[in-house]
Every structure is written in structure tokens, then in C-alpha cells.
Amino acid sequence: MKFQVNKDVLSDAVSFAVRLLPQRTTLPILGGILIEADANALRLSVFDYEVSAQAEIVAKVETSGRVLVSGRLLSEIASKLPNAPVDFTTDGSKVVVSCGSTKFSLLTMPVEEYPTLPEIPAISGTITGEAFQNAVHQVAVAASKDDVTPVLTGVQLEAGEKSISFVATDRYxxxxxxxxxxSNPAGVGAVALVPARTLQEVAKTFGNQGEISISITKSDEREMIAFKANNRSVTSLLLKGNFPPVKSLFPENIENFAVIATQDLIDSTRRVSLVLERESPLRYSFDEGAVALEATGNETAQASENISAELEGKEIVVSLKPQFLIDGLAGVHSEFVKIAFTNNDNPNKPGPVLISSHGAKEKTDSDSYRYLLQPNLLVR
Incomplete structure (x- = not known):
């Protein structure tokens, strides 16, 4: 095998592929990147039986072939090469990588033992890269980081004819x-529970693409989702299990809510929470014209701050984990945020708080993003 490729194009493609490699694996071969050269095209692929990634780039191929080398090592090398064309040549059990006066010799792995990448099924539908990236950014943060309940570590995608929903929960x-x-006709009604980490990596890479095609397949052999944009693709096995019916938790009609400048609430929450110990809640008192933030840390640290707020309905006090609130506010892409309060018969534990985008004080919600957060018990 022998080919020449642009240094920046190579580095970008390798970085994309190895980003989805497992951090740890009992099979060293799964840490490899498969390089296939043929007819002035170069395919770079990784696959660990759960997730695959493939990028196709232009190259000057003199001799076709395929080799397997360490993915992370090649990524490190490609990112540090000088600004010059890169030449790859096989030499027995090694691959020689040359760039200007720089030369690396990499030991190859047995390519015949590498698993075959899954084929991408028929397209279920398409979405713009920007819309996909925004939705994943807003929702994936609510997925659980605890592998004890795998079903909660995913984001559930539910496809309709003209829209697709993204939903995640960690119980809180x-x-x-x-x-x-x-949607394509066969894609209407498709449901896929996708690992949140995989979705986040796909969003980072495909967010600047014009259009992403999504393929969802469920068969006796494999339940899989595939994403493809331009000459790059990612596939992932779906998580198994029943995702809880959390959509029903969102209230339809709310009469008690406050409208606040989004960035002001984020900044104030960060400041006041500095005195809190880890996982401790922050107290928010909403009344007409303002919301008061209060935090009590240890005996020597307290903090408070008032910010402007427009309240509709009765005054209310809630206790929220600062980071959970900030996570929800980070998904609000509007100048103002609507904080709505649901009813609860227990005066010491208000119902869930609903966060949504609000274009301006006098306008209604500016997009479909909603974030439901369970308050802590109030300390009277």
C-alpha cells in the first residue's frame, strides 16, 4: 500500500474516527484504526462491536491496500506533523509515515482479525446539522452518568413525520x-434509545454539516442507529430496556411562573452557590419584581443576591441544586427564561419546576425546549 494525503485533511479525519474509540478495551485490536486505500480514496474506520465511525477522504493512491494501526497513536502523530504532504508506505509488518523530514514507523495489527463494520440501513429521515446539535446539547445533559441503570444513560429519539423528539432523564x-x-415513510414512528455520549460526539462532528441522514433499524440480528453527513458516518447499537414514559410528566397548563433574564440567573446562581458544599441546594424566593437567591454553607459562609423577575401568580419559594439549574438554563437559547411552578399538596416540597425558552418578557416560548427539575425539600 502506498498513498499521499493532505496533512490537515488526514488529521481531521483520524481525529473524528478515534474520538469514538473505547477508552479501555480488553481486545487491543479494537483500539486500532483501519486504513483502506483504493482508487484515489482513503477510508478510515473504527469499530468496537458497539460503535463504528468511518471517514472517506481524497488521497493520491499509488498502490491500494488495507492496514490496521493504533488509532490513538496515529491521531497524535497526525496532529503534530509539519505542514507538508503525508506519505504512507507499507514495509512488511510496518507502516512508514513520512512528512517532510519527519518519519514514523508504526507496527501493524492483524487486519484479518478486525471485525467487519455494519452496513448502514435505509434512511429514516434527515435533519439539519444545526438543529441536531442544538437538540443534543439541550437534552443530553439530563441523561444519567450512572451505568447502574443503563436505560437512563441514553437519549430517546422518537420520529414523527415532520418532527423528531429528543428526551433524557436521570430521575431528578x-x-x-x-x-x-x-421523515421517509418507513421512518415515521421509529424510536431509538441512543447512548448520550455517542450522540454528543456525533453532534460535535456533524453540527456544522448542512444535513444529517439518520437511519434506525430494529431486527432480530441488530438494533442500530446510523448517522451520515457528507463522507462521514457513525453507527451505534441501541440501548436495551424500556425508557420511562417521562413525557407525560410535563404539565400542559401552568398559571404560576416567572420570567427572568437568562444570563442574569446563570451568573447569580454561580456567584451565590460558591459558598455551598457539593450537592447542597440553593434557595430561590420568587415574588413580584424580584427573585432572591440565598445560600448557607458552613458556619462562616453565607451568600445572597436579588435579581429582577416578572412574576405571574402567587409568591413561591423553591430549593434547587445549582448545577442542575445551570444545566437547564444552558439549553435556553433566548434572552429570557420562563420558570414555571407546578402544583403540589405538600407546602414544604413544591412540584417540579419547568424551564423553557422565552424570547422576551411579553412573548411566549421561543422554541420547544423544556426542562423539568425536581426541587429539594425546603428547610424551614
Whole structure:
């Protein structure tokens, strides 16, 4: 095998592929990147039986072939090469990588033992890269980081004809976003529970693409989702299990709510929470014209701050984990945020707080993003 490729194009493609490699694996071969050269095209692929990634780039191929080398090592090398064309040549059990006066010799792995990448099934629908990236950014933060309950570590995608919903929960909060998409007939009604980490990596890479095609397949052999944009693709096995029906938790009619400048609430929460110990809640007192933030840390640390707020309905006090609130506010892409309060018969434990985007004080919600957060018990 022998080919020449642009240094920046190579580095970008390798970085994309190895980003989805497992951090740890009992099979060293799964840490490899498969390089296939043929007819002036270069394919770079990784696959660990759960997730695959493939990028195709232009190269000057003199001799076709395929080799397997360490993915992370090649990524490190490609990112540090000088600004010059890169030449790859096989030499027995090694691959020689040359760039200017720089030369690396990499030991190859047995390519015949590498698993075959899954084929991408028929397209279920398409979505713009920007809409996909925004939805994943807003929702994935609510997925659980605890592998004890794998079903909660995912984001559930539910496809309709003109829209697709993204929803995630870790039991303490629920995030939901509807995004416009164009479905193929077979894609209507498709449901996929996708690992949140995989979705986040796909969003980082495909967010600047014009259009992403999504394929969802469920068969006796494999339950899988695939994403493809331009000459790059990612596939992932779906998580098994029944995702809880959390959409029903979102209230339809709310009469008690406050409208606050989004960035002011984020900044104030960060400042006041500095005195709190880890996982401690922050107290928010909402009344007409303002919301008061109060935090009590240890005996020597307290903090408080008032910010402007427009309240509709009765005065209310809630106790919220600062980081959970900030996570929800980070998904608000508008100048103002609507904080709505649901009813609860227990005066010491208000119902869930609903966060949504609000274009301006006098306007209604500016997009379909909703974030439901369970308050802590109030300390009287």
C-alpha cells in the first residue's frame, strides 16, 4: 500500500474516527484504526462491536491496500506533523509515515482479525446539522452518568413525520426538545434509545454539516442507529430496556411562573452557590419584581443576591441544586427564561419546576425546549 494525503485533511479525519474509540478495551485490536486505500480514496474506520465511525477522504493512491494501526497513536502523530504532504508506505509488518523530514514507523495489527463494520440501513429521515446539535446539547445533559441503570444513560429519539423528539432523564430532571426533520415513510414512528455520549460526539462532528441522514433499524440480528453527513458516518447499537414514559410528566397548563433574564440567573446562581458544599441546594424566593437567591454553607459562609423577575401568580419559594439549574438554563437559547411552578399538596416540597425558552418578557416560548427539575425539600 502506498498513498499521499493532505496533512490537515488526514488529521481531521483520524481525529473524528478515534474520538469514538473505547477508552479501555480488553481486545487491543479494537483500539486500532483501519486504513483502506483504493482508487484515489482513503477510508478510515473504527469499530468496537458497539460503535463504528468511518471517514472517506481524497488521497493520491499509488498502490491500494488495507492496514490496521493504533488509532490513538496515529491521531497524535497526525496532529503534530509539519505542514507538508503525508506519505504512507507499507514495509512488511510496518507502516512508514513520512512528512517532510519527519518519519514514523508504526507496527501493524492483524487486519484479518478486525471485525467487519455494519452496513448502514435505509434512511429514516434527515435533519439539519444545526438543529441536531442544538437538540443534543439541550437534552443530553439530563441523561444519567450512572451505568447502574443503563436505560437512563441514553437519549430517546422518537420520529414523527415532520418532527423528531429528543428526551433524557436521570430521575431528578427531564429534558425534552422537538426538532424539525423530514421523515421517509418507513421512518415515521421509529424510536431509538441512543447512548448520550455517542450522540454528543456525533453532534460535535456533524453540527456544522448542512444535513444529517439518520437511519434506525430494529431486527432480530441488530438494533442500530446510523448517522451520515457528507463522507462521514457513525453507527451505534441501541440501548436495551424500556425508557420511562417521562413525557407525560410535563404539565400542559401552568398559571404560576416567572420570567427572568437568562444570563442574569446563570451568573447569580454561580456567584451565590460558591459558598455551598457539593450537592447542597440553593434557595430561590420568587415574588413580584424580584427573585432572591440565598445560600448557607458552613458556619462562616453565607451568600445572597436579588435579581429582577416578572412574576405571574402567587409568591413561591423553591430549593434547587445549582448545577442542575445551570444545566437547564444552558439549553435556553433566548434572552429570557420562563420558570414555571407546578402544583403540589405538600407546602414544604413544591412540584417540579419547568424551564423553557422565552424570547422576551411579553412573548411566549421561543422554541420547544423544556426542562423539568425536581426541587429539594425546603428547610424551614
Amino acid at each position: 430532571r427531564v429534558a425534552l426538545r422537538e426538532a424539525a426533520w423530514q
